[in-house]
Amino acid sequence: MPAGVSVVIITRNAASTLQRTLDAVQCFDDVVVYDNGSSDDTMHIASGYSNVSLHEGDFLGFGPTKRFAVSLAKHDWILSLDADEAPSEELIEAIASWCPSAASNDLGQIRRENWMMGRPVRYSGWGKDWLVRLFNRRCHNFNDAMVHESILLSETSRLQRLSGIIEHTAVTDLSQFLEKINRYSSLRAESGKLKHYPAAIVFLKAIFAFLRTYVLQHGWLDGWRGLVISVSNANGVFWKYMKQSVRNHP
Missing domain, CATH: 3.90.550.10 (Spore Coat Polysaccharide Biosynthesis Protein SpsA; Chain A)
Incomplete structure (x- = not known):
């Protein structure tokens, strides 16, 4: 013990x-x-x-x-x-x-x-x-x-x-990614600590998040799991900035 x-x-x-x-x-x-x-x-x-x-x-x-x-x-x-x-x-x-x-x-x-x-x-x-x-x-x-x-x-x-x-x-279930993206992106958006970016920059940051995970961190070696994680990371980046943008600039 x-x-x-x-x-x-x-x-x-x-x-x-x-x-x-x-x-x-x-x-x-x-x-x-x-x-x-x-x-x-x-x-x-x-x-x-x-x-x-x-x-x-x-x-x-x-x-x-x-x-x-x-x-x-x-x-x-x-x-x-x-x-x-x-x-x-x-x-x-x-x-x-x-x-x-x-x-x-x-x-x-x-x-x-x-x-x-x-x-x-x-x-x-x-x-x-x-x-x-x-x-x-x-x-x-x-x-x-x-x-x-x-x-x-x-x-x-x-x-x-x-x-x-x-x-x-x-x-244990792919739906957990969707739930986590929604919850975490809302928490980050509500924290008030994110910078504001134009929509086009947010889109590019999401693409980079995907490429960083799938290419630079060798996500492709994890097969479909790596692809799912890469897409999830990109979505997380996209939604946290977009939620903050809509929240602060409706």
Whole structure:
């Protein structure tokens, strides 16, 4: 058991993946699940685990919401997971051996293996996915980003890559891409942090997003999965700028 480490997860309608996640972290004595208005069986699933403390609240954007969820944890060391992720046994062992001797300004960087409809994606920007997911909240926490949140680093932060992986069930149905594009583009447009571009420039930026993923990041090597990811990235770019443009210049 990784002593002194809390797992923190925010959820919304995560019933299809949450059980796998919670099964993988049963060896942790404190698992915080902070739900943001699920209408499926997410809450019922989470309530069935004795090591889970279940909370409900508003969604404030990914960064602020995760930061608040971190404040609900019992321990200072935090392993942040999404509701469709599961740490491997090798990673759990690495955490258990690393944290007792780590300083509060140390951070654990972990490789995430992204799966799409039954197979891992090796390219398309998904293949070399190293993320800071283990940190001490006395020195670090999430930033204020509405989407694509990350851990704020300082001059004294020290990164350590840990063995093992986080297994990410990223996509089980293609409709998830459409839902994510719509939700994330709205959050980015509402953040007020995007620059305004003419429609023609937005179109060119979307084309570049496709080419960057499919060509520069070798998405073509992932077959149809790489094509879908490339088109999805292009759509995400297009819609976030267009939604902001319409919102600010109706």
